[in-house]
Amino acid sequence: MSDNWTAVAMAFVALFLVGGIISFFKQGLKVGALLLAVLAALATTAAVLWW
Template sequence: MTGNAIAVVLVFVGLFLAGGVFSLFKQGLKIGAAVCAVGAVMAVTAGVLWW
């Protein structure tokens, strides 16, 4: 995979996890939402820095 493809995949995974944050928070699972939010931020940051 090229560098840009990996970056796009990481950003996509981060956005997927952001949707999980919304879902978990809506269900009242705040600790799970916080853990998922950390993963989402790390994935998006890695994707942007990789680009």
């Protein structure tokens, strides 16, 4: 289980970024939301690959 802590941390980072995407959309910052979407996808990929 100790090897999976990095994967869990990356999953939480991805969820945090999804919250940022929602916030950016509400503010009308679509370019920022797109950037956060790319970062969230990368964090999700890292979590899956690390698992």
